Amino acid sequence: MIxxxxxxxxxxxxxxxxxxxxxxxxxADALGSSVALKLMLEKLGKNAxxxxxxxxxxxxxxxxxxxxxxxxxxSFYDTYISLDCAEDFRLGKYATEFKKCxxxxxxxxxxxxxxxxxxxxxxxxxxxxxxxxxxxxxxNIDLDTDIASSLYAAIASDTGCFQHDNTxxxxxxxxxxxxxxxxxxxxxxxxxxxRRTMEQIQLQQIALKNLRFYENNKICLIFxxxxxxKQCNIESRDxxxxxxxxxxxxxxxxxxxxxxxxxxLYACSLRGRGNFDxxxxxxxxxxxxxxxxxxxxxxxxxxxxxxxxxxxxxxxMD
Ligand SMILES: [Mn+2]
Numbered sequence: 001m002i003x004x005x006x007x008x009x010x011x012x013x014x015x016x017x018x019x020x021x022x023x024x025x026x027x028a029d030a031l032g033s034s035v036a037l038k039l040m041l042e043k044l045g046k047n048a049x050x051x052x053x054x055x056x057x058x059x060x061x062x063x064x065x066x067x068x069x070x071x072x073x074x075s076f077y078d079t080y081i082s083l084d085c086a087e088d089f090r091l092g093k094y095a096t097e098f099k100k101c102x103x104x105x106x107x108x109x110x111x112x113x114x115x116x117x118x119x120x121x122x123x124x125x126x127x128x129x130x131x132x133x134x135x136x137x138x139x140n141i142d143l144d145t146d147i148a149s150s151l152y153a154a155i156a157s158d159t160g161c162f163q164h165d166n167t168x169x170x171x172x173x174x175x176x177x178x179x180x181x182x183x184x185x186x187x188x189x190x191x192x193x194x195r196r197t198m199e200q201i202q203l204q205q206i207a208l209k210n211l212r213f214y215e216n217n218k219i220c221l222i223f224x225x226x227x228x229x230k231q232c233n234i235e236s237r238d239x240x241x242x243x244x245x246x247x248x249x250x251x252x253x254x255x256x257x258x259x260x261x262x263x264x265l266y267a268c269s270l271r272g273r274g275n276f277d278x279x280x281x282x283x284x285x286x287x288x289x290x291x292x293x294x295x296x297x298x299x300x301x302x303x304x305x306x307x308x309x310x311x312x313x314x315x316x317m318d
Pocket of ligand 1: 029030084126127128158
């Protein structure tokens with residue numbers, strides 16, 4: 001059980017109009033947590049709007065209330081809550097307003113979190129959704145289907161459908177409780193883990209043709225160029241599942257996906273197996289993440305970016 005700080009409980013009880021923001025290129029933990037928190041706050045009689053400085057991938061449209069994101073009803077907020085963000089810049093354009101707000105709250109589970117708010121509540125658990133589950137309990141809010149479904153999506157997503165090492169017995173206990181509220185888990189799991197658009201499959205084809213191996217086939221790198229995304233008529237944010245191709249290959253210990261965002265700017269996703277802490281690598285490039293899954297943006301040419309990343313991987317593998 002996570003004991004929520006009294007200061008956080010009080011700050012929420014004393015708030016009225018709340019802005020919730022999660023990170024750019026949001027995943028289901030960011031979006032599910034945002035939706036769950038909005039519904040929780042509304043049950044306490046408060047008003048809440050959700051912001052996210054990215055377009056939302058169609059993979060997440062199954063989440064109820066996701067359509068309310070970036071459609072504010074209020075123009076002034078007394079409280080600003082950041083969810084699932086290790087650094088304030090991950091809020092994108094909402095970072096400025098967040099920092100201006102005198103009641104800023106940071107709720108997150110990334111070990112690399114920089115405690116950038118007035119109130120910081122960071123616990124290294126499976127997901128931000130897991131923290132919100134305990135927040136809900138300690139605020140005495142009743143669960144319902146929509147909140148349970150949103151929290152399920154958040155937790156299932158960040159545990160890789162209960163396959164990663166962050167899947168504790170407590171995670172299963174939480175989900176067992178959530179499942180009492182009629183969650184459509186087959187629908188959620190289809191959208192979260194199985195469904196691929198035709199465009200995404202075409203991108204996978206390109207990725208499979210371009211696997212590069214280093215360090216006696218222990219590192220696998222996939223590079224996707226801007227024109228690959230264009231050719232598949234896909235936004236780079238829709239590269240869901242691509243990095244898993246690399247890390248799921250037998251004997252691969254680190255999987256890398258380098259996606260060209262624009263000329264000389266690359267989004268890099270790393271996945272590690274075993275004891276390698278890939279967040280150490282992304283941190284050294286100004287990014288963040290978790291032990292086994294982390295990311296960063298790097299400027300430079302593709303060659304220099306790839307060389308730097310492979311070199312950094314080699315160093316932690318030694
Ligand atoms: Mn998360």
